[in-house]
Amino acid sequence: xxxxxxxxxxxxxxxxxxxxxxxxxxxxxxxxxxxxxxxxxxxxxxxxxxxxxxxxxxxxxxxxxxxxxxxxxxxxxxxxxxxxxxxxxxxxxxxxxxxxxxxxxxxxxxxxxxxxxxxxxxxxxxxxxxxxxxxxxxxxxxxxxxxxxxxxxxxxxxxxxxxxxxxxxxxxxxxxxxxxxxxxxxxxxxxxxxxxxxxxxxxxxxxxxxxxxxxxxxxxxxxxxxxxxxxxxxxxxxxxxxxxxxxxxxxxxxxxxxxxxxxxxxxxxxxxxxxxxxxxxxxxxxxxxxxxxxxxxxxxxxxxxxxxxxxxxxxxxxxxxxxxxxxxxxxxxxxxxxxxxxxxxxxxxxxxxxxxxxxxxxxxxxxxxxxxxxx
Ligand code: SAH
Numbered sequence: 285x286x287x288x289x290x291x292x293x294x295x296x297x298x299x300x301x302x303x304x305x306x307x308x309x310x311x312x313x314x315x316x317x318x319x320x321x322x323x324x325x326x327x328x329x330x331x332x333x334x335x336x337x338x339x340x341x342x343x344x345x346x347x348x349x350x351x352x353x354x355x356x357x358x359x360x361x362x363x364x365x366x367x368x369x370x371x372x373x374x375x376x377x378x379x380x381x382x383x384x385x386x387x388x389x390x391x392x393x394x395x396x397x398x399x400x401x402x403x404x405x406x407x408x409x410x411x412x413x414x415x416x417x418x419x420x421x422x423x424x425x426x427x428x429x430x431x432x433x434x435x436x437x438x439x440x441x442x443x444x445x446x447x448x449x450x451x452x453x454x455x456x457x458x459x460x461x462x463x464x465x466x467x468x469x470x471x472x473x474x475x476x477x478x479x480x481x482x483x484x485x486x487x488x489x490x491x492x493x494x495x496x497x498x499x500x501x502x503x504x505x506x507x508x509x510x511x512x513x514x515x516x517x518x519x520x521x522x523x524x525x526x527x528x529x530x531x532x533x534x535x536x537x538x539x540x541x542x543x544x545x546x547x548x549x550x551x552x553x554x555x556x557x558x559x560x561x562x563x564x565x566x567x568x569x570x571x572x573x574x575x576x577x578x579x580x581x582x583x584x585x586x587x588x589x590x591x592x593x594x595x596x597x598x599x600x601x602x603x604x605x606x607x608x609x610x611x612x613x614x615x616x617x618x619x620x621x622x623x624x625x626x627x628x629x630x631x632x633x634x635x636x637x638x639x640x641x642x643x644x645x646x647x648x649x650x651x652x653x654x655x656x657x658x659x
Pocket of ligand 1 (some may be wrong): 626
């Protein structure tokens with residue numbers, strides 16, 4: 285009988301050690317395999333030359349190393365690279381690589397679709413399908429490392445930073461996201477420091493309270509509005525966790541390390557949240573919180589009613605914040621010509637929140653897949 289094999293990509297270092305223990309194998313063997321998988325990108329047990337032949341055969345019979353697959357790659361004129369990644373159940377997600385002079389940032393997805401329904405985000409349009417597994421989350425990093433090393437013109441491009449800012453709400457897939465980030469941090473895998481991994485959340489207060497203990501990384505919070513009335517519309521989870529609950533958690537988040545700051549993301553929507561009055565209200569809101577503000581020019585997508593604020597409006601908004609002493613950075617829009625910018629990631633999703641298997645929502649990346657199957 286053909287038993288399903290255990291996918292070792294689902295295990296962080298500790299989980300892999302536990303698994304080896306359950307097989308009565310020594311724990312340092314788990315570390316060796318962990319390195320083969322993540323540092324050398326090896327999926328074939330026969331190539332793991334420091335393991336005995338019998339262990340290799342045993343692993344081969346019980347386990348596999350199965351990353352998702354890249355279905356389609358797109359390159360932006362600005363060097364940004366977007367991969368459409370196909371999962372074993374046919375769902376697709378997107379992962380984006382953003383090269384800059386001094387760093388290379390990988391934007392990783394945590395769910396297929398998203399349940400949170402933020403009104404200005406295209407991922408929200410497609411509804412929620414399911415959480416990604418650890419293998420599918422860390423698999424994006426695994427694939428990107430390999431793809432960059434093989435892609436012409438990208439050989440020298442490294443992943444120095446990871447942002448959990450792709451599709452989905454990472455804190456609604458807590459356990460898997462934590463394990464995946466632990467693998468990113470592990471010196472036997474990707475060895476990224478806690479300052480170089482950023483988790484972005486729409487503000488799930490209970491999970492934020494657990495996050496710091498579970499895995500210490502940089503935190504970004506999608507604020508987008510300086511008061512509850514407006515935030516209830518833009519980020520509806522605010523009705524459950526209003527500002528009076530969210531802001532105190534942000535204030536104390538890094539209280540043991542006063543030099544670290546929470547980043548507040550604020551999407552600039554023309555005529556919606558971008559007036560001088562909003563800026564002043566935001567200053568009040570953030571008083572006493574060790575933080576930075578990241579202004580994100582709105583990235584449009586088909587059928588959205590929002591528009592991005594003008595450059596002068598963004599500059600004026602930013603000036604008010606800076607004059608009040610807030611560190612404010614306007615995020616550069618990258619990869620928008622390939623729909624890889626913030627809020628433009630869609631993948632292709634079967635919308636289970638609508639209860640209909642037939643309801644495949646037509647979205648842009650679906651077209652890419654279609655092109656693929658036509659060619
Ligand atoms: N669910 C997480 C990660 C989302 S993506 C979160 O809410 O934080 C990362 C950032 O892009 C978030 O701040 C999100 O609000 C923002 N974003 C979403 N749609 C956008 C759009 N169309 N234009 C600009 N930023 C957008």
